[in-house]
Amino acid sequence: MSSDEEFDVVVVGGGAVGENVADRASRTGLSVALVEHALVGGECSYWACMPSKVLLRAGQVLEQARAVPGARAAVDGGVDAAAVLARRDEVVHGWDDSSQVAWVDSAGITLLRGHARLTGPRTLLVTGDGRETVVRARRAVVVATGSAPVVPDVPGLADAGLWTSREATAVQEVPARLAILGGGVVAVEMARAYADLGSDVTLVVRGEHLLGNAEPFAGEAVAADLRASGVRVLFGAQAVSARRDDGGVHLDLGPVRDAAPPEVATLHVTEVLVATGRRPRTDQLGLESVGLTPGEPLHVDDALAVQGVEGGWLFAAGDVTGRTATTHQGKYDARVVGDVVAARFHPGGDGADGGPAVERGAPPWSRYRATADLGAVPQVVFSRPEVAWVGRTEQQARRDGLDVQVLSYELGDVAGASVASPEYAGTAQLVVDRARGVVVGATFVGPDAAEMLHAATIAVVGEVPLDRLWHAVPSYPTVSEVWLRLLESAGL
Numbered sequence: 001m002s003s004d005e006e007f008d009v010v011v012v013g014g015g016a017v018g019e020n021v022a023d024r025a026s027r028t029g030l031s032v033a034l035v036e037h038a039l040v041g042g043e044c045s046y047w048a049c050m051p052s053k054v055l056l057r058a059g060q061v062l063e064q065a066r067a068v069p070g071a072r073a074a075v076d077g078g079v080d081a082a083a084v085l086a087r088r089d090e091v092v093h094g095w096d097d098s099s100q101v102a103w104v105d106s107a108g109i110t111l112l113r114g115h116a117r118l119t120g121p122r123t124l125l126v127t128g129d130g131r132e133t134v135v136r137a138r139r140a141v142v143v144a145t146g147s148a149p150v151v152p153d154v155p156g157l158a159d160a161g162l163w164t165s166r167e168a169t170a171v172q173e174v175p176a177r178l179a180i181l182g183g184g185v186v187a188v189e190m191a192r193a194y195a196d197l198g199s200d201v202t203l204v205v206r207g208e209h210l211l212g213n214a215e216p217f218a219g220e221a222v223a224a225d226l227r228a229s230g231v232r233v234l235f236g237a238q239a240v241s242a243r244r245d246d247g248g249v250h251l252d253l254g255p256v257r258d259a260a261p262p263e264v265a266t267l268h269v270t271e272v273l274v275a276t277g278r279r280p281r282t283d284q285l286g287l288e289s290v291g292l293t294p295g296e297p298l299h300v301d302d303a304l305a306v307q308g309v310e311g312g313w314l315f316a317a318g319d320v321t322g323r324t325a326t327t328h329q330g331k332y333d334a335r336v337v338g339d340v341v342a343a344r345f346h347p348g349g350d351g352a353d354g355g356p357a358v359e360r361g362a363p364p365w366s367r368y369r370a371t372a373d374l375g376a377v378p379q380v381v382f383s384r385p386e387v388a389w390v391g392r393t394e395q396q397a398r399r400d401g402l403d404v405q406v407l408s409y410e411l412g413d414v415a416g417a418s419v420a421s422p423e424y425a426g427t428a429q430l431v432v433d434r435a436r437g438v439v440v441g442a443t444f445v446g447p448d449a450a451e452m453l454h455a456a457t458i459a460v461v462g463e464v465p466l467d468r469l470w471h472a473v474p475s476y477p478t479v480s481e482v483w484l485r486l487l488e489s490a491g492l
């Protein structure tokens, strides 16, 4: 069966990003369709952020309680894996998206269930439920199809039945022994979670550090914690072949380039989790019909318009752009592109509530430009200790040619830390651009470090000079009093 439908705007992909695009784009009266071929809410709600954070939460709480005299004695057990998985099931609503579908309906957005492919400018074919629908966008198409895991080409690995982050976050039975390939965010968080849940975990890391995009001291602190919990962390190592038999997976390891052979030649594990990065999901999108290359990211400008397409009708946001890789930053871009579309194609013309003239030529830091993506992106890793950073690392700032001053302070030395726990330890670091006297990067590593990040994000986005930050007085006795100590170390 086939039919035709027409909307002002068609958003492809109903993850966190697509939902936000659709919401904002519809605010000036444009008709908006959202196309989703799986669950509305996407990866974050069902297989990524939400379930992974639930898998980590119980272990975090137990460790924090054990670090406090007076509470420690009440903790006489470990993580209850069955209860954690039951809580995970609640948080992902049993992988049922009806509450998110209800929100889409209530927002006046039309949900089209099915797989969308571009067949030419402003035209898509949506296939699903035995129907084919030709969907035309009068004004704009916004692609928010997310990303898919990259699986390294290791002989036998695919046949051995590997896990990606989907299987890891949707687990029903905790594996006795888990090998994890990769040393990035997924690898680190899942190593922590599965160690808490009772698995014997081995991390196989190609490089010499964990969390290669963060400050080196962050990866070192996380590696130390994992090792202290019994996780084997093998650096300079890679999987060279795999096979599964009744006893599980046999994973042969080899050195990377000139590294010494790994201390273990073959791992015998129940499952292998591949956490070696993600690629934009653009291979089944019909990009060739509009002159773009399938499999490549959709490169966008700061208004999220896709580059290399005539006519200004194609936009993209979220993981599919390769520009952002987190939900919060993807949703920021979604708000920007939703507002750009709503204004640029305003059905009433240049109304007081935003119209083409308002959006056209909008400067950086206006609501119509995703300026923060260029140097103020926050990232939190929910490891133990937590790792949180925003903006540039010291190395990135130097690579960008900045004359950099690095301010560092041990979190355990502030009064608030000793109240939190006698064992509280961590590091805060600011990267300052000497020429302008502003913070261009900040990293916090320690218990609950994530909650300290937003002050730094405001300082970076606001380009607040250090001598003005001096007047932002942190409360006593909090761990965030480290801001005062950092500024004192700059001579203030």
Ligand SMILES: Cc1cc2nc3c(=O)[nH]c(=O)nc-3n(C[C@H](O)[C@H](O)[C@H](O)COP(=O)(O)OP(=O)(O)OC[C@H]3O[C@@H](n4cnc5c(N)ncnc54)[C@H](O)[C@@H]3O)c2cc1C
Binding pocket: 012, 013, 014, 015, 016, 017, 018, 035, 036, 037, 038, 039, 040, 041, 042, 043, 044, 047, 048, 049, 050, 052, 053, 114, 115, 116, 117, 144, 145, 146, 147, 165, 169, 186, 281, 284, 285, 317, 318, 319, 320, 324, 325, 326, 327, 328, 329, 330
């Ligand atoms: C294990 C893990 C943990 C993470 N934890 C965090 C975290 O704690 N915090 C954080 O900020 N980020 C986290 N992330 C990253 C975060 O999940 C992504 O950045 C976010 O999901 C991207 O959102 P998106 O909408 O761009 O893509 P997605 O969430 O992937 O949504 C894309 C949607 O498009 C649909 N789709 C794709 N192609 C088509 C098509 N042709 N037709 C119709 N529908 C289509 C898909 O079914 C999907 O629903 C994590 C990622 C992983 C893997």
Ligand SMILES: NC(=O)c1ccc[n+]([C@@H]2O[C@H](COP(=O)([O-])OP(=O)(O)OC[C@H]3O[C@@H](n4cnc5c(N)ncnc54)[C@H](O)[C@@H]3O)[C@@H](O)[C@H]2O)c1
Binding pocket: 152, 153, 181, 182, 183, 184, 185, 186, 187, 189, 205, 206, 207, 211, 212, 238, 275, 276, 277, 278, 325, 326, 379, 380, 381, 382
């Ligand atoms: N808390 C969060 O916000 C959160 C949590 C999980 C994931 N994410 C996002 O999801 C994205 C994907 O995470 P990820 O951990 O898969 O990617 P990543 O880019 O963070 O890490 C990939 C790791 O795999 C290694 N690697 C790459 N190719 C390899 C190969 N062929 N063999 C062995 N190792 C290889 C890299 O050196 C790196 O250590 C990230 O960009 C991250 O921002 C965010």
